[in-house]
Amino acid sequence: MPMQKYYFIITLCLISLYGCAAEVKGKLIQSPLSSQQLTQAFKQQHASWKGVRYKTGGLSRKGVDCSGFVYRSYKDGVGVSIPRTTELQSQQGQQISKSELKVGDLIFFKTGSIFKSRHVGIYTGNNMFLHASTSKGVMKSSLNNPYWKETYWQARRVLK
Numbered sequence: 001m002p003m004q005k006y007y008f009i010i011t012l013c014l015i016s017l018y019g020c021a022a023e024v025k026g027k028l029i030q031s032p033l034s035s036q037q038l039t040q041a042f043k044q045q046h047a048s049w050k051g052v053r054y055k056t057g058g059l060s061r062k063g064v065d066c067s068g069f070v071y072r073s074y075k076d077g078v079g080v081s082i083p084r085t086t087e088l089q090s091q092q093g094q095q096i097s098k099s100e101l102k103v104g105d106l107i108f109f110k111t112g113s114i115f116k117s118r119h120v121g122i123y124t125g126n127n128m129f130l131h132a133s134t135s136k137g138v139m140k141s142s143l144n145n146p147y148w149k150e151t152y153w154q155a156r157r158v159l160k
Contacts, residue, residue: 049073093106118153
């Protein structure tokens with residue numbers, strides 16, 4: 001078979017794979033864990049990362065940003081890969097109302113001067129969420145806090 005046919009076949013395969021990957025957006029990922037295991041996994045992530053300082057672009061215990069913490073918590077704690085950035089995370093799964101929140105849902109905020117920045121955390125139940133705070137590092141916060149109430153943007157369910 002001539003090389004051009006191989007290139008054509010490879011190109012078709014790559015186009016097919018790209019199309020499948022693009023369809024994942026908006027769909028829910030099957031959780032490998034039960035809801036009880038999911039709760040425990042995020043408790044362990046909190047215990048393991050608590051107090052780690054905030055570092056823009058960080059992905060390690062030497063420093064982590066909000067989307068990096070969410071990315072690592074899903075990857076290491078749950079065994080599920082999600083996008084790395086807040087922007088892409090905010091497009092994953094399905095948007096849900098605040099009243100529908102379940103453990104593991106992603107919560108997004110519009111923060112910073114004139115709300116141009118975005119922030120993400122993981123809902124852990126009882127109106128609490130895990131996140132990497134710019135001032136206190138990885139911590140648990142309440143959605144009842146006036147700051148978080150004012151800056152709340154959206155919630156997304158990634159896992160079914």
